[in-house]
Amino acid sequence: MRGQVLHPLLLRQLRRAGLSADVDDAVAFGELLKHVSRAYAEHDQERTLLERSQDLASQEMVALNDALRAERDALEQRVLDRTAALEVSQSRLSSLLSLSADWIWEQDAELRFTYVSEEFSTAVGFAPRLIGKRHEFGATIEADGEAQAEYERSVAERRPYRDFTYAIVRPDGVKRWIRASGEPVFDADAVFRGYRGVGRDVTEIIAAHQVVKQMAQLDHLTGLPNRRLFLIELDRAIARAHRDGSGFSVCFVDLDRFKHVNDTLGHLAGDQLLATLGKRLRADLRATDLVARMGGDEFVVLLEGTTDPADVSRLAGVLLGTVNQVLHVAGRDMQVSASIGIARYPDDGIDATTLLSHADSAMYEAKAAGKNRFHFHTEVAAREAARQFELEAQLRLAIAREEFELHYQPKLGVDDRAVTAVEALVRWRHPNRGLVMPGEFIALAEDRGLIVAIGRLVIKMACRQIAAWRRQGIEPPCVAINVSAKQFADDVLLADLTAAMTESSVGGGELVVELTETALMADPERATGVLEALRRLGVRIAIDDFGTGYSSLSYLKRFPADEVKIDRSFVDGLPEDPDDLAITQAVIAMAHSLGMKVVAEGVETEAQRSALAAMGCDQMQGYLLGRPMPVEDLVGRLSKAVHGAVAPVLDGPSVHVDGVAATSVGSTPVSLGSPTCEGVHMPAGCASQASASFTQ
Numbered sequence: 001m002r003g004q005v006l007h008p009l010l011l012r013q014l015r016r017a018g019l020s021a022d023v024d025d026a027v028a029f030g031e032l033l034k035h036v037s038r039a040y041a042e043h044d045q046e047r048t049l050l051e052r053s054q055d056l057a058s059q060e061m062v063a064l065n066d067a068l069r070a071e072r073d074a075l076e077q078r079v080l081d082r083t084a085a086l087e088v089s090q091s092r093l094s095s096l097l098s099l100s101a102d103w104i105w106e107q108d109a110e111l112r113f114t115y116v117s118e119e120f121s122t123a124v125g126f127a128p129r130l131i132g133k134r135h136e137f138g139a140t141i142e143a144d145g146e147a148q149a150e151y152e153r154s155v156a157e158r159r160p161y162r163d164f165t166y167a168i169v170r171p172d173g174v175k176r177w178i179r180a181s182g183e184p185v186f187d188a189d190a191v192f193r194g195y196r197g198v199g200r201d202v203t204e205i206i207a208a209h210q211v212v213k214q215m216a217q218l219d220h221l222t223g224l225p226n227r228r229l230f231l232i233e234l235d236r237a238i239a240r241a242h243r244d245g246s247g248f249s250v251c252f253v254d255l256d257r258f259k260h261v262n263d264t265l266g267h268l269a270g271d272q273l274l275a276t277l278g279k280r281l282r283a284d285l286r287a288t289d290l291v292a293r294m295g296g297d298e299f300v301v302l303l304e305g306t307t308d309p310a311d312v313s314r315l316a317g318v319l320l321g322t323v324n325q326v327l328h329v330a331g332r333d334m335q336v337s338a339s340i341g342i343a344r345y346p347d348d349g350i351d352a353t354t355l356l357s358h359a360d361s362a363m364y365e366a367k368a369a370g371k372n373r374f375h376f377h378t379e380v381a382a383r384e385a386a387r388q389f390e391l392e393a394q395l396r397l398a399i400a401r402e403e404f405e406l407h408y409q410p411k412l413g414v415d416d417r418a419v420t421a422v423e424a425l426v427r428w429r430h431p432n433r434g435l436v437m438p439g440e441f442i443a444l445a446e447d448r449g450l451i452v453a454i455g456r457l458v459i460k461m462a463c464r465q466i467a468a469w470r471r472q473g474i475e476p477p478c479v480a481i482n483v484s485a486k487q488f489a490d491d492v493l494l495a496d497l498t499a500a501m502t503e504s505s506v507g508g509g510e511l512v513v514e515l516t517e518t519a520l521m522a523d524p525e526r527a528t529g530v531l532e533a534l535r536r537l538g539v540r541i542a543i544d545d546f547g548t549g550y551s552s553l554s555y556l557k558r559f560p561a562d563e564v565k566i567d568r569s570f571v572d573g574l575p576e577d578p579d580d581l582a583i584t585q586a587v588i589a590m591a592h593s594l595g596m597k598v599v600a601e602g603v604e605t606e607a608q609r610s611a612l613a614a615m616g617c618d619q620m621q622g623y624l625l626g627r628p629m630p631v632e633d634l635v636g637r638l639s640k641a642v643h644g645a646v647a648p649v650l651d652g653p654s655v656h657v658d659g660v661a662a663t664s665v666g667s668t669p670v671s672l673g674s675p676t677c678e679g680v681h682m683p684a685g686c687a688s689q690a691s692a693s694f695t696q
């Protein structure tokens, strides 16, 4: 075996047996074989062990593999299920989104769009180009300043924002309004990652809002800006003029006697007139001028950049001319006029309230000066406004202190000059100014709501006077009381009359109520009812200033009136003016045909008196026959008349009554309505014709 290389396993066995690799003898060889055999046996054992262990390992691996496979399969199934669910959910979402008007968008931390839904691109028109871009407010995007500021604040503070509305001008030039809501997105580390949100096209909604807004700012009748819009524009004009150092004028245009049109032709015709006028005013002015309707028959014009009185006057003249043009309303041609008050910025005021109030007072000045004209606001006007204010305060005191008295003007028969009644005309006994005439305070009292209180005092004084005459043995004349439109419209009139009549034991037959056409036409139906109630009280009714209103003669028959008073303006022209003659004749004929008496007012000349007599007028009143006079003069005058003396109206002896020393004249009771007067039979009450003869 020497020199031979042995297998390592054999060598290992030899080493274990303590033998050397040099084996020469048989013993040693036998030993060697034992070792060789053991070595095989050990090897077999090791191999068996190894195989066993491999077998075991492989079984575990299979089991593990099986478990893993099962797990993977389960996982895959779960993924499949989830994916399917997600797909369902996604398709549900996209189908809902396609039905909804909302779009979806996402922006990164730089607020650049990373995603916009398809509808967004269709509506906005440049969505594909929007990806990777920010909103650029400026040329293509506009928004309400405040809303934009709030949006920018929200974004800067990474807060959600709701309903931010802005307009986009699409590449094709079409403007669309968009309303967007967004909320910030943060990652797990609370780092801001951008915004995501929804948006929708609200162009139609905005348009509808604008229409509604416009409707709220436009006058429905004329289509002109209404008071609200005018005030906004006025403020803007003030700001502009203040900034540029320029000026403008405000013209307050109020139609004259528009109420008559409404009353006589009806509200529809009135509306038609206003609508036509509104259009004409707009058409006749410069495009830069603003025409608005303030309400009722009031228009206002803002003449931008015009303050020079000559220019303003020219434009105001244009306005008057426009209003004066003949209008075709309710099937007839008519002409109206207006009074215009002008205030200029900055001379007459630097704020809207002052300018409007000055234009308004100037307008009243124009009315007072005869209507159909314009007036500038002046210091005089301002002083007048202050005076009226003061007068109103004094008038209130006067009512509380009963500082009023009545003067009486007789009404006489045209032929025989017998007194048929006396008209009570109120005067204000002012503590400092003396006697103030009604022309100075009646209109103001009507305007400031004081006329009912004054009227109540007048009724009371007239009834007390009748009672006083009676106490003094004087047969009282019938007393006519003026009742203004506002007083007539107030429900207390009948109560006031009844209370005063009861207090003084005066019968209705001793009173005449004089009402203007205007008072009756304001509400003809109600007027008829009130007139009938007055009639039930026995009170007679006279229609005053007849012919000055717009009512046609045929309206007369609607009202249960007893007499018609022809206005002084028609009597003025008698007997020369053919128109006045014709009108007077027509009124007399019409009134007679309706069984009414006719009284002519303002008879100043003998020529007028005889013309009226010739036309068959029943009674007359005027300076020719007697001015309004204090009660003592009236009684004094009449006392002379009773005794057959002829005296000038104002120099008769005074007989003081009603609180002043009363003296009956002679032994016979003085009678204003006594059958003894000049032998004319005169039954008591106003229905009677003549009583005392009353001469100049």
Ligand SMILES: Nc1nc2c(ncn2[C@@H]2O[C@@H]3COP(=O)(O)O[C@H]4[C@@H](O)[C@H](n5cnc6c(=O)[nH]c(N)nc65)O[C@@H]4COP(=O)(O)O[C@H]3[C@H]2O)c(=O)[nH]1
Pocket (backbone or CB within 6 Å): 409, 424, 425, 426, 437, 438, 439, 442, 455, 458, 481, 482, 483, 484, 544, 545, 568, 601, 602, 603, 604, 621, 622, 623, 624, 628
């Ligand atoms: N030029 C001229 N004038 C004549 C003539 N005859 C009478 N007058 C005046 O004409 C007015 C007649 O009264 P009216 O038309 O009812 O007009 C009245 C009436 O509308 C109102 N008024 C007077 N008293 C009262 C009252 O007690 N209540 C109400 N509501 N109004 C009254 O004041 C108006 C003015 O009254 P007055 O100043 O007293 O003026 C009176 C009278 O003085 C004449 O021949 N020529």
